Amino acid sequence: MAPTQLPASGNPLVGSVFFDMTLGGEPLGRITFELFRDVVPKTADNFHHFCTGESKGPAGRPQGYKGSKFHRIIPNFMCQGGDFLNGDGSGSTCIWGFKSFDDENFARKHDQPGLLSMANAGPNTNGSQFFITTVPTPFLDGKHVVFGKVVDGMNVVKKMEATRTGYKGKDVPNLDVVIAQCGEM
Helix, strand or coil: CCCCCCCCCCCCCCEEEEEEEEECCEEEEEEEEEECCCCCHHHHHHHHHHHHCCCECCCCCECCCCCCEEEEEECCCEEEECCCCCCCCCCCCCCCCCCCECCCCCCCCCCCCCEEEECCCCCCCECCCEEEECCCCHHHCCCCCEEEEEEECHHHHHHHHCCCEECCEEEEECCCEEEEEEEEC
């Protein structure tokens, strides 16, 4: 089966955001994503707001991915982050002030590396957590919403994937993998 055809760069319905990554406090590089607002606008907007810091928490302070860790890395599968509340995969929120929101659709398939997909705890439990695939993962189709793709910096994702794990659990990186800066392109 051929990979999913992705929107062309520069499409006004597709937003671009970035992560500047560090590993153990040292610069690792930039990852640039295109978000599929034409297919999953609600999911893309949720991620976009957390990238830009536009979202406000209960106390009215900005909340988002800046300074948060990738708390789970599994080689030949994915790198997971987005828990800026607890930093360990137990926290979740969305831009609408709830813990989670419903699956928008499963139109995009997990048919290639570099896809941005929602991490969840079952159907209709999307929040702030996400993962980046490092290989095709078709077994996730119909379970996790694909809402974007790495368009530059897959080499950075591969460096993240190669990070030794085992700290506080088998999938936890030994060195902090941090989103030092993020925003809109």
